[in-house]
Amino acid sequence: SQTIHQWPATLVQPVGSPLSLECTVEGTSNPNLYWYRQAAGRGLQLLFYSVGIGQISSEVPQNLSASRPQDRQFILSSKKLLLSDSGFYLCAWSALTPNTEAFFGQGTRLTVV
Amino acid sequence: AQSVTQLDSQVPVFEEAPVELRCNYSSSVSVYLFWYVQYPNQGLQLLLKYLSGSTLVKGINGFEAEFNKSQTSFHLRKPSVHISDTAEYFCAVSLSSGSARQLTFGSGTQLTVLP
Numbered sequence: 001s002q003t004i005h006q007w008p009a010t011l012v013q014p015v016g017s018p019l020s021l022e023c024t025v026e027g028t029s030n031p032n033l034y035w036y037r038q039a040a041g042r043g044l045q046l047l048f049y050s051v052g053i054g055q056i057s058s059e060v061p062q063n064l065s066a067s068r069p070q071d072r073q074f075i076l077s078s079k080k081l082l083l084s085d086s087g088f089y090l091c092a093w094s095a096l097t098p099n100t101e102a103f104f105g106q107g108t109r110l111t112v113v
Numbered sequence: 114a115q116s117v118t119q120l121d122s123q124v125p126v127f128e129e130a131p132v133e134l135r136c137n138y139s140s141s142v143s144v145y146l147f148w149y150v151q152y153p154n155q156g157l158q159l160l161l162k163y164l165s166g167s168t169l170v171k172g173i174n175g176f177e178a179e180f181n182k183s184q185t186s187f188h189l190r191k192p193s194v195h196i197s198d199t200a201e202y203f204c205a206v207s208l209s210s211g212s213a214r215q216l217t218f219g220s221g222t223q224l225t226v227l228p
Contacts, residue, residue: 006156034215036218042220043203043219043220043221044157044203044221046215046216046217049215088154090156090157092156092157094216101147101159101162102216103159104149104156104157104158105156106155106156107154107155107156109154
């Protein structure tokens with residue numbers, strides 16, 4: 001069966017420090033991969049999605065970036081965190097076939113102080 | 114582009130009472146529709162989905178939803194809620210075609226079940 005792993009679960013980082021959140025998927029090949037951010041009371045905002053290795057699409061301009069170095073690995077990064085980067089970050093994957101849902105990781109609670 | 118509106122940000126309801134969480138969507142093309150549930154500090158779990166066929170969809174934990182194309186709605190219902198149903202619920206849509214399946218989410222509805 002397919003599983004998705006996301007870590008760390010919680011992270012407290014000072015303003016201006018770098019960020020690296022990692023997400024891996026097991027049990028499937030060529031998944032679509034997504035990073036979402038959830039701010040309090042504001043639903044889920046799609047940040048990045050990827051349809052293949054090295055293929056990243058950005059939905060919202062910001063100081064975050066994403067990379068997909070391997071088929072089932074998706075990394076969210078920042079060189080210098082801002083206070084406004086605080087939130088709950090969720091990684092997700094979906095299959096290529098059009099009638100399937102997205103499956104989510106357990107999320108990372110990021111607090112920038 | 115598609116969009117989703119969840120009309121109620123918070124819904125308090127007493128235990129064993131029925132509940133309806135409202136969702137309306139906007140899209141110029143055919144869509145797939147989903148309801149997800151999120152418990153505190155956890156990821157999202159799929160409750161149910163509408164792809165095609167019968168407009169009444171049954172999901173896990175006794176929830177069901179009805180797709181209404183003319184009203185562009187996909188409201189979630191449960192005839193009798195439990196304390197354990199307290200969570201945030203998200204409605205989502207995705208286009209039924211295209212290579213990158215992006216889910217567009219509503220802003221969420223916090224369901225609080227009161228004893």
